[in-house]
Amino acid sequence: MNNDFHDQNDRFRKKEYKKSPGTNFSDSVNRSLVGEPGELFRGGCAVRVFTLVVIVIGFLLLSKCGS
Structure with missing residues:
Protein backbone atom coordinates (compact mmCIF):
# COMPACT_ATOMS: atom_id res chain seq x y z
CA MET A 1 0.00 0.00 0.00
CA ASN A 2 2.75 2.46 0.93
CA ASN A 3 4.71 1.48 -2.16
CA ASP A 4 1.63 2.24 -4.29
CA PHE A 5 1.54 5.78 -2.94
CA HIS A 6 5.21 6.32 -3.78
CA ASP A 7 4.69 4.98 -7.30
CA GLN A 8 1.78 7.37 -7.89
CA ASN A 9 3.80 10.23 -6.43
CA ASP A 10 6.76 9.42 -8.69
CA ARG A 11 4.54 9.20 -11.78
CA PHE A 12 2.93 12.53 -10.95
CA ARG A 13 6.32 14.16 -10.39
CA LYS A 14 7.66 12.82 -13.70
CA LYS A 15 4.59 14.15 -15.52
CA GLU A 16 5.07 17.58 -13.94
CA TYR A 17 8.75 17.61 -14.86
CA LYS A 18 7.90 16.86 -18.48
CA LYS A 19 5.40 19.75 -18.53
CA SER A 20 7.92 22.24 -17.18
CA PRO A 21 11.59 21.22 -17.18
CA GLY A 22 12.50 24.28 -15.15
CA THR A 23 10.78 22.72 -12.16
CA LYS A 64 16.01 35.67 22.00
CA CYS A 65 18.19 37.48 19.45
CA GLY A 66 15.13 38.94 17.74
CA SER A 67 13.81 40.53 20.92
Missing part, protein backbone atom coordinates in the same frame (compact mmCIF):
# COMPACT_ATOMS: atom_id res chain seq x y z
CA ASN A 24 13.17 19.79 -12.25
CA PHE A 25 16.18 22.10 -12.36
CA SER A 26 14.77 24.24 -9.56
CA ASP A 27 14.13 21.21 -7.34
CA SER A 28 17.62 19.90 -8.01
CA VAL A 29 19.26 23.19 -7.09
CA ASN A 30 17.15 23.58 -3.96
CA ARG A 31 17.92 20.06 -2.79
CA SER A 32 21.63 20.47 -3.43
CA LEU A 33 21.71 23.65 -1.36
CA VAL A 34 19.32 22.70 1.42
CA GLY A 35 19.24 18.94 1.36
CA GLU A 36 16.45 16.53 1.95
CA PRO A 37 14.60 17.48 5.18
CA GLY A 38 13.62 13.88 5.83
CA GLU A 39 17.29 12.92 6.05
CA LEU A 40 17.62 14.89 9.29
CA PHE A 41 15.38 12.46 11.11
CA ARG A 42 16.58 9.21 9.58
CA GLY A 43 18.68 7.08 11.82
CA GLY A 44 18.42 5.80 15.33
CA CYS A 45 16.69 7.26 18.32
CA ALA A 46 19.81 9.14 19.46
CA VAL A 47 20.15 10.88 16.08
CA ARG A 48 16.51 11.95 16.16
CA VAL A 49 16.73 13.27 19.72
CA PHE A 50 19.98 15.14 18.97
CA THR A 51 18.53 16.71 15.82
CA LEU A 52 15.38 17.77 17.65
CA VAL A 53 17.41 19.32 20.49
CA VAL A 54 19.59 21.25 18.04
CA ILE A 55 16.52 22.57 16.20
CA VAL A 56 14.79 23.64 19.44
CA ILE A 57 17.93 25.38 20.72
CA GLY A 58 18.28 27.13 17.37
CA PHE A 59 14.72 28.43 17.56
CA LEU A 60 15.24 29.59 21.14
CA LEU A 61 18.43 31.44 20.21
CA LEU A 62 16.77 33.08 17.24
CA SER A 63 13.77 34.14 19.29
